[in-house]
Amino acid sequence: MDSVTNLEQRSPTTPASSGAGLGYGIIDQPMRQVEARLRQELQSRYEQLAPILRHGALLGGKRMRPALVLLAAEAVGEAGEAHVTIATVLEMVHTATLVHDDVLDSAQQRRHVPTVNAKWDEQTSILLGDYLFAQSFYLSATLDDTRACRWIGEAARRVCEGELRQVHSRDVLDLDEAAYLSIVQGKTAELCSVACRLGAAYAGADEVTVERLSNYGDALGIAFQIADDFLDLWGDSDQTGKTLGTDLWQGKMTLPLIRLLQTSDAAQRETILQILSGPAADRLPAITPLLAASDARDYTRRRAQEFVDTALAAISSLPDSPAQAMLQKLARFAIDRRF
Amino acid sequence: MDSVTNLEQRSPTTPASSGAGLGYGIIDQPMRQVEARLRQELQSRYEQLAPILRHGALLGGKRMRPALVLLAAEAVGEAGEAHVTIATVLEMVHTATLVHDDVLDSAQQRRHVPTVNAKWDEQTSILLGDYLFAQSFYLSATLDDTRACRWIGEAARRVCEGELRQVHSRDVLDLDEAAYLSIVQGKTAELCSVACRLGAAYAGADEVTVERLSNYGDALGIAFQIADDFLDLWGDSDQTGKTLGTDLWQGKMTLPLIRLLQTSDAAQRETILQILSGPAADRLPAITPLLAASDARDYTRRRAQEFVDTALAAISSLPDSPAQAMLQKLARFAIDRRF
Numbered sequence: 001m002d003s004v005t006n007l008e009q010r011s012p013t014t015p016a017s018s019g020a021g022l023g024y025g026i027i028d029q030p031m032r033q034v035e036a037r038l039r040q041e042l043q044s045r046y047e048q049l050a051p052i053l054r055h056g057a058l059l060g061g062k063r064m065r066p067a068l069v070l071l072a073a074e075a076v077g078e079a080g081e082a083h084v085t086i087a088t089v090l091e092m093v094h095t096a097t098l099v100h101d102d103v104l105d106s107a108q109q110r111r112h113v114p115t116v117n118a119k120w121d122e123q124t125s126i127l128l129g130d131y132l133f134a135q136s137f138y139l140s141a142t143l144d145d146t147r148a149c150r151w152i153g154e155a156a157r158r159v160c161e162g163e164l165r166q167v168h169s170r171d172v173l174d175l176d177e178a179a180y181l182s183i184v185q186g187k188t189a190e191l192c193s194v195a196c197r198l199g200a201a202y203a204g205a206d207e208v209t210v211e212r213l214s215n216y217g218d219a220l221g222i223a224f225q226i227a228d229d230f231l232d233l234w235g236d237s238d239q240t241g242k243t244l245g246t247d248l249w250q251g252k253m254t255l256p257l258i259r260l261l262q263t264s265d266a267a268q269r270e271t272i273l274q275i276l277s278g279p280a281a282d283r284l285p286a287i288t289p290l291l292a293a294s295d296a297r298d299y300t301r302r303r304a305q306e307f308v309d310t311a312l313a314a315i316s317s318l319p320d321s322p323a324q325a326m327l328q329k330l331a332r333f334a335i336d337r338r339f
Numbered sequence: 340m341d342s343v344t345n346l347e348q349r350s351p352t353t354p355a356s357s358g359a360g361l362g363y364g365i366i367d368q369p370m371r372q373v374e375a376r377l378r379q380e381l382q383s384r385y386e387q388l389a390p391i392l393r394h395g396a397l398l399g400g401k402r403m404r405p406a407l408v409l410l411a412a413e414a415v416g417e418a419g420e421a422h423v424t425i426a427t428v429l430e431m432v433h434t435a436t437l438v439h440d441d442v443l444d445s446a447q448q449r450r451h452v453p454t455v456n457a458k459w460d461e462q463t464s465i466l467l468g469d470y471l472f473a474q475s476f477y478l479s480a481t482l483d484d485t486r487a488c489r490w491i492g493e494a495a496r497r498v499c500e501g502e503l504r505q506v507h508s509r510d511v512l513d514l515d516e517a518a519y520l521s522i523v524q525g526k527t528a529e530l531c532s533v534a535c536r537l538g539a540a541y542a543g544a545d546e547v548t549v550e551r552l553s554n555y556g557d558a559l560g561i562a563f564q565i566a567d568d569f570l571d572l573w574g575d576s577d578q579t580g581k582t583l584g585t586d587l588w589q590g591k592m593t594l595p596l597i598r599l600l601q602t603s604d605a606a607q608r609e610t611i612l613q614i615l616s617g618p619a620a621d622r623l624p625a626i627t628p629l630l631a632a633s634d635a636r637d638y639t640r641r642r643a644q645e646f647v648d649t650a651l652a653a654i655s656s657l658p659d660s661p662a663q664a665m666l667q668k669l670a671r672f673a674i675d676r677r678f
Binding site for chain 1: 385387388391435436439442443462463465466467468469470474475477478483484485488492493496498499500503504506507
């Protein structure tokens, strides 16, 4: 996780507006269509809303969910018009959750771009998120059947469920790894999973194949979130665009902390719990030496790797293709990245 | 608007949980199905989320949007299973907007029930609203075709657009009546209109009839909002469950104020603008005598009546039926109410 990623990296000081920043190679052309579609969907006939919506389109990052839709389609068949629509919808849903997350976290910046609440206010953020949700559902209903609406609606509900559970688990210091993983599954993995599921299904794949790609997305999403937890403690804030220790500050229990607590004796556990319930600004310096003396870092890295392995296994029986190779690369990138 | 409503009134101290509080008569049975469906949709397998979702189901008020779906259906044909689903979906979308409105307005109570932000926190409110949006779109996608998803998605987007425009028009003291009506059309009338449109369309009505019912809902929604503006200044807070002058406090330009400004000479205009840009708590007592000396109250009442007349005209060519009579009653109730 300290090594340079294999994928073409966007310079960390370049905002995400350029879209296919990861260099998705074989799907560059449909990815550009997604970018164009995104801009088109975020126009408004009301002059006062145009800059707000335009800003919304800048906030997404790696465009991972659109890429997953297109790659899953190409791995089992061909990406078409419906896939561009679905990819756009999922990026809009994802952006809606980011815009609302930035209110929940009172964040000022996201990937070197000011958040909507920083640039305007919380009210604008809440309503922009709602606008994105509504418009994305409208867009998914322009497809021929209700499958995409149903699956995306259900996935979005699970994302909210995961986020609600996370908020109500803040400062719950005895959160165990199973509860943590179940929250992450909803909060982060659900949209990756439904992206792969829809990509494959709308390319005409059979049920077993659809299920495999869905499992790939699920494991990829969890690996990605564990890597985020890792980067929050051991990343480079210039590269991630986030302040180190933000999770600690917010009382979010992440996998390294859960591991640290789990492997501590009663006395150390008491010390850690005091740190975690103490002043937010003191937590990172106080917890860093304890983490360093434990196996939390290695354990976190190993668990992330296990989910990458699960993702790779899920698609191992797919026929060799550039798309399948790219999905493999993406799974490795999930944890082998600096941003 | 000072007279007692013709419809059976819920006691103002009874929370809205009892559902069909307005006594919708002929549709009482499907309205009970909507209540049951709403409760069913707001269950969770996560114990910590159950009380939050249950609370969400209490926040709706008059259940006007579900009633409109069912009455529109009965006025042109028959309300069936699909109508119960659509009615539930629209009430969930409406509740989502209310939950988010309460964050935007930092409201502590809604119809004598503590708001989600008062009982829990803002984060929970934002995520509960998102959850309701997502689950409602999922539910609308369980219907056979994409019509409901498409229309509801579009309507929800217009509601957000209206709300965004309202937020960005706060303290814009020269907002004119046309801009005000256009915002209200999105913010309030859109969901009433789509409720009637879907009710009629899913009962098999022809396009012209669907359009008429949609126009009825639109005019009804606008009349309802103007009456809300009226009640904010001249209502009884015990009955409305809201503090008088809340719109003034929040810098929302309402129809009475727009009229007052429009009919004032330059000097009085200056005085009014000073009051409206002065301390929030001083606005109501300072503006009340000016309103009383103007025709703002009569004008507001008259404009509301004009929209009621438009609503009534839109459905005048429908065959006589108990549902049509109830729609007429509802239009009169929109402005002839105390809560």
